Amino acid sequence: MNPPPSTAAEAREFGPGGGDSLDPIAAALREHGYIVLPSPLPPALLGALLRHFKSIDRERFRRAGIGRDEDHQLNRFVRTDEIFWLDKSNPAVSAYLGWAETLRLGLNRRLFLGLFDYECHYAYYDRGTYYKKHLDAFKGGTNRVVSTVLYLTPNWQPQDGGELVIYPPEGSGEEPLVRVAPRFGQMAIFLSEEFPHEVLTVHRPRYSVTGWFRVNNSLGENIDPAR
Numbered sequence: 694m695n696p697p698p699s700t701a702a703e704a705r706e707f708g709p710g711g712g713d714s715l716d717p718i719a720a721a722l723r724e725h726g727y728i729v730l731p732s733p734l735p736p737a738l739l740g741a742l743l744r745h746f747k748s749i750d751r752e753r754f755r756r757a758g759i760g761r762d763e764d765h766q767l768n769r770f771v772r773t774d775e776i777f778w779l780d781k782s783n784p785a786v787s788a789y790l791g792w793a794e795t796l797r798l799g800l801n802r803r804l805f806l807g808l809f810d811y812e813c814h815y816a817y818y819d820r821g822t823y824y825k826k827h828l829d830a831f832k833g834g835t836n837r838v839v840s841t842v843l844y845l846t847p848n849w850q851p852q853d854g855g856e857l858v859i860y861p862p863e864g865s866g867e868e869p870l871v872r873v874a875p876r877f878g879q880m881a882i883f884l885s886e887e888f889p890h891e892v893l894t895v896h897r898p899r900y901s902v903t904g905w906f907r908v909n910n911s912l913g914e915n916i917d918p919a920r
């Protein structure tokens with residue numbers, strides 16, 4: 694197996710660079726609270742992620758629940774995807790985490806969000822699966838602040854379904870703000886506490902990487918999360 698690449702080196706190679714490429718992302722989050730990026734990552738990295746994703750046995754994916762660890766609750770009415778939590782043991786994932794780290798630092802510098810870490814998983818949506826309208830975080834309830842979804846479905850077509858629909862914050866209307874096609878390489882970034890969203894029923898297997906930048910809510914010496 695190849696040694697994991699240095700995160701810092703990979704982050705430089707794959708961007709978002711320390712330069713101005715983060716400015717539009719930060720500006721959109723400040724002004725609108727969300728942004729859809731058609732292709733923020735290099736194709737080689739996307740391909741490596743999808744190969745890694747497909748190399749993992751389906752049995753190692755778990756039915757997705759609501760909440761993590763001891764809070765984990767299966768709710769087949771709300772969501773029917775399957776997930777696999779990621780760590781940096783795979784070089785492609787490590788490179789992706791390096792990219793996310795650059796984004797984390799850049800957003801902190803520009804928006805003073807105090808983002809502390811990033812957790813992410815692969816999500817596999819088989820035919821007929823969905824994720825009903827939900828919020829990723831409730832104010833004061835969890836420590837997720839910024840959600841990211843990177844799509845890895847090759848050759849997505851409108852009849853394949855599985856669009857992400859993002860709605861306005863509670864109390865500001867019901868009409869969708871945006872429908873995001875889960876097109877290979879496309880990424881959605883939005884404020885976790887603000888935007889209800891849903892994944893429409895999928896008609897062809899859908900591959901994605903979902904992640905959350907979190908703040909550290911712990912007090913004193915109890916570092917959260919214990920991982």
Ligand SMILES: O=C(O)CCC(=O)C(=O)O
Pocket residue numbers: 816824829842856857890891892901903
């Ligand atoms: O895959 C998507 O488009 C969104 C997934 C999502 O909302 C979630 O996992 O919380």
Ligand SMILES: [Fe+2]
Pocket residue numbers: 827828829890
């Ligand atoms: Fe979500």
